[in-house]
Amino acid sequence: MRVEWIDSPGDPRVALYRDVSDPELVRQRGLFIAEGRLVVRRLIEDGRHVLQSVLVSKAAWHSLEPCLSPIADRVPIYVCDAGGVLGITGHHIHRGCLALAERPAPRSLEELLPSARTVIVLEGVTNADNVGGVFRNAAAFGVDAILLSPTCCDPFYRKAIRTSMAATLRVPFARRKDWPAALAEVRAAGFRLVALTPRAPSEDLRVFLARSDVSRVALLVGTEGDGLTSAAETMADHRVCIQIRPEVDSLNLAVATGIALYALRHR
Secondary structure (H helix, E strand, O other): OOEEEOOOOOOHHHHHHHHOOOHHHHHHOOEEEEEOHHHHHHHHHHOOOOEEEEEEEHHHHHHHHHHHHHHOOOOOEEEEOHHHHHHHHOOOOHHHEEEEEEOOOOEOHHHHOOOOOEEEEEOOOOOHHHHHHHHHHHHHOOOOEEEEOOOOOOOOOHHHHHHOOOHHHOOOEEEOOOOOOHHHHHHHOOOEEEEEOOOOOOEEHHHHHHHOOOOOEEEEEOEOOOEOOHHHHHHOOEEEEOOOOOOOOOOOHHHHHHHHHHHHHOO
């Protein structure tokens, strides 16, 4: 069993964990970081990703021992006191638990669309909490795939993974640089492009679903504040909105996406 005690922040065995605050450097090394006991547990139990190592406080080790022990013969488990985790990473880590895993090969849109029925398209969503929230909703409501514009936050960024409750590790996604031209490819695959936007002219989502017989939907969602670009909205087949009280200008994009997915699932 490869359970190893770490008593110095400078220990070379945990050198990669000192890059926690630099997501780009972690990505360039072909890795991602999972943070938090629940997320690490799901990462291990899911079995889709290759783990390099796990770094835990003593309390986290005792909490996760049932799922860590079976992998400890092939994955190094580094244990230190709670202050040691802070000394290594320079950050207060959620519940004293981190795991390093290999980033999977990028998925292509051509690979994901043929078997999909419901797709989310995110445009320009840079906030990790919002990206994680959308992925969590997608997992909850059975979305088949997510398409990201070039500037969207990396779903394998540790904060996005944590916010999604590890859904970014399970819901397949693709990123395209040819934007918004990639939307034409989604339509050509048989999807109706439905833009979620509060701007007029847009139709109440419930009214649209009541009269629509759409079987394959790509829900377009833009960034917080500005929403979808005019180019993306122009390419949409339908523009829909969620009716809210007039004194509130808008909903958080992850909340709005969750409401829309619930309505789509029960149409």
